[in-house]
Amino acid sequence: MDTQTIQALIENGLPGALVEVSGADGVHxxxxxxxxxxxxxxxxxxxxxxxxxxxxxxxxxxxxxxxxTLTPEEAGIGR
Known part of the structure; x- marks a missing residue:
């Protein structure tokens, strides 16, 4: 598993979400x-x-x- 795949799956499942994924060992x-x-x-x-x-x-x-997990307001986006 890789970070790009996880990011794409989350973005597809939550349209409009901003997603950042990290993890170098492939399982965590x-x-x-x-x-x-x-x-x-x-x-x-x-x-x-x-x-x-x-x-x-x-x-x-x-x-x-x-x-x-944050709303845009909690993340300081759109202020």
Missing amino acids: FEARVVSAAFAGKLPLARHRMVYATLGDLMGGAIHALALR
Whole structure:
């Protein structure tokens, strides 16, 4: 698994999201996801939204994914 594939999957599943993914070992990754779709949602719900974009890859090809999920306002975008 690579960072570009994970980024593309998240972007496809959350249209309009700004996604940054890092992780050099191929199984442990970190992602920062900024999406207006997160507005009004608790962190757990936001994480589930991201995990849903990755489907069966979570726990398989992607062993671990640390997430930072933000709305555009929380990220300071558009101010």
